Amino acid sequence: MITDRKELALIANTIRQDLLRALNTAGSGHSGGPLGMADIFTVLYFQAMKHDPQNTDWDERDRLVLSNGHICPVLYATMAHAGYFSVDELMTLRQLGSRIQGHPHRSALPGLETTSGPLGSGLSQGSGMAWAAKLDGKKHTVFVLTSDGEHQEGNHWEAVMFAAKYKLDNLIQIMDRNFIQIEGNTEEVMPLDPIKEKYEAFNWHVIEVNGHHYEEIISAITEAKAVKGKPVLINALTTPGKGVSFMEGDYKWHGKPPSAEELEKALAELQQVRTQIEQDQYDY
Amino acid sequence: MQINSSLHLAEALWDPTVLKSGATRQGFGKALVEAAKRDERIVGLCADLTESTQMHLFAEAFPERFAQVGVAEQNLVTVASGMAAAGKIPFCSSYAAFSPGRNWEQIRTTICYNDRNVKMVGSHAGLSVGPDGATHQALEDIAITRVLPNMYVIVPADVEQAYAATLAIAQDTHPTYLRLAREKSPIFTTSETPFEIGKAQVLVEGTDVTLIGAGPMLYEGLRAAYLLGGKISVEVINLHTIKPFDVETVVASARKTGAVVTLEEHQINGGIGGAVAEVLAEHAPTKIHRIGMRDCFGESGKAAELWKHFGLTAESIAQEMSVLQFADDNDSKHST
Structure with a gap:
């Protein structure tokens, strides 16, 4: 378990660089969301979750369900660095015959808990897992990662009700609140705020965090695990495209990969950040 | 003839006035209880049609293994997918017009492509649901399920066969759609x-x-x-x-x-x-x-x-x- 923020920041930085390389090689895919979620994925796989890359069927492992499957480059890059497969294989993203499918496919790659892509179904699947774990008296936690945009799906809210009804306190939803979706700002496409009040009205416990602040993420997960009788939403405010100046906050980067030139610029920026982290000059 | x-078909095969009658959903309901006795991995989910789909028998016998998801068919099958991921064998029931009628993409992605052992039970299929009218008469469910890779599609002919089919699919590992009817019909197969x-x-x-x-x-x-x-x-x-x-x-x-x-x-x-x-x-x-x-x-x-x-x-x-x-x-x- 890694708790040192400098160490976590370095891992997240590597993940960002590698996911951009994989996206550039693939020639298609999503950049904004993955960059925005790199810090949270780093905390999950290197600090918070109980898991074993060498034993993906381990019954006591925590489950991670990625509902918004399109941000899988960050999941893949994190898994590669956590030891599930090689970084070389990561670079086969979206290629014919690869286990690293354009959207996560469980049967293709050990370590994935679900197949996902079509939005709004992940919380239901995580809820089913959590319900079954309670029935069997198992102690692991089910983490479901969702996007703000997919909250427009009715299926998601069906699961919000279900999880509260069955008091699934072994279920933690982390929402990537980055305010972007394919066609623009989420609040213009279909307003979601006020999130906290909405979820509390549905009998969820809500914690709000800065999705790039390691201590905040870690303490939110600790708090979430201690909550009894309710599922927990960690509303993580993130910056899409985080770490690459020309991608940050721009919805146009939701669904495209960097060109060779853009990749070079992006990696140069991320390398600069890396140097700051290494020299203890990074402003967390 | x-x-x-x-x-071993029924003796009075040609005489519907002599043959006993029953609804295929009833055979399912009874068999699910029996299957659940034999295999504790079996769980049940329903979308507010527990008695209609005869799952109330299971829910009464195994209340802790039953989840009522409310009128939410998309959630019905996706929660079931999650339960299957946790090693359960979920049977989820509704009217065929709604499941697989409404939740087809969820079935495709989270059950068939995801290869999860979920049994989807669509009752009140066909014209014979009657007075409710065309909205409730599922007449396309076989087409939309049989086209899905990994999926099995079973349509039992009478209540006896529904019983046998339910026990059979409970032991099989494929995602399966079981099509049932509301109305009673002659029982021409036997145990x-x-x-x-x-x-x-x-x-x-x-x-x-x-x-x-x-x-x-x-x-x-x-x-x-x-x-x-x-x-x-x-x-x-x-x-x-x-x-x-x-x-x-x-x-x-x-x-x-x-x-x-x-x-x-x-x-x-x-x-x-x-x-x-x-x-x-x-x-x-x-x-x-x-x-x-x-x-x-x-x-x-x-x-x-x-x-x-x-x-x-x-x-x-x-x-x-x-x-x-x-x-x-x-x-x-x-x-x-």
Whole structure:
């Protein structure tokens, strides 16, 4: 378990660089969301979750369900660095015959808990897992990662009700609140705020965090695990495209990969950040 | 009439006034309790239709293993997918019009592509749900489920077969759609009748034409064969498993008789008629006549009235088959 923020920041930085390389090689895919979620994925796989890359069927492992499957480059890059497969294989993203499918496919790659892509179904699947774990008296936690945009799906809210009804306190939803979706700002496409009040009205416990602040993420997960009788939403405010100046906050980067030139610029920026982290000059 | 004795069908096979009756959903409800006694991994989910789909028997026997998801069919199957991921064998029930009618993409992605062992039970399928009208009459469910990779599709012919089919699918590991009916229908199989997933049953042997059907309407087909007895020799096949399709049995029969009629309480496009046409076109091109819903919706009415209205009773089927002049087509019979 890694708790040192400098160490976590370095891992997240590597993940960002590698996911951009994989996206550039693939020639298609999503950049904004993955960059925005790199810090949270780093905390999950290197600090918070109980898991074993060498034993993906381990019954006591925590489950991670990625509902918004399109941000899988960050999941893949994190898994590669956590030891599930090689970084070389990561670079086969979206290629014919690869286990690293354009959207996560469980049967293709050990370590994935679900197949996902079509939005709004992940919380239901995580809820089913959590319900079954309670029935069997198992102690692991089910983490479901969702996007703000997919909250427009009715299926998601069906699961919000279900999880509260069955008091699934072994279920933690982390929402990537980055305010972007394919066609623009989420609040213009279909307003979601006020999130906290909405979820509390549905009998969820809500914690709000800065999705790039390691201590905040870690303490939110600790708090979430201690909550009894309710599922927990960690509303993580993130910056899409985080770490690459020309991608940050721009919805146009939701669904495209960097060109060779853009990749070079992006990696140069991320390398600069890396140097700051290494020299203890990074402003967390 | 050459009744297949190995199937141990009911004695008064031709007399619906003597045969007992029951609804296929009832066979499912009873069998689920039995299956759950045998296998503690079985759990049940329902979308506010527990008693209608007869899952209340399971819910009463195993309350802790039952989840009521409310009127939320998308959640029904996706929560079930998650339970299957946790090692459970979920049976989730609703009306066929809503599941798989409303939640098809969730079934496709989170169950079939994700390869999760979930049993989807669609009750009140077909016209026979009656007065509720066309919104509730699922007539496309076989088509949309059988097209999905990994999926099995089972349509039991009567309450006994629904019981046997439920026990069988509980032991199988494929995602499965089980299609059930609300209305009672004659029970022409018995507890001695074997049931094997994917193995069609030749109920009656014949030489002029093969009649292929499934579900409670199959009894109308059997009766039609009986009514035609003197004039046309009809071979009747119970295609209780639409997928995996029993190519061998259907092709062998088509080659023998040289003519095929399909019968279903479903659109003829994409349903049993569609499936049979695909298989025969590829393996043994045969003249086919499809009886069922002809690209139209149903309407309100009693089940029996609707079957009559849409030409799906034994008398209508026999009449329709009698003018097809299969006898003239004997030349086209295949030699093998």
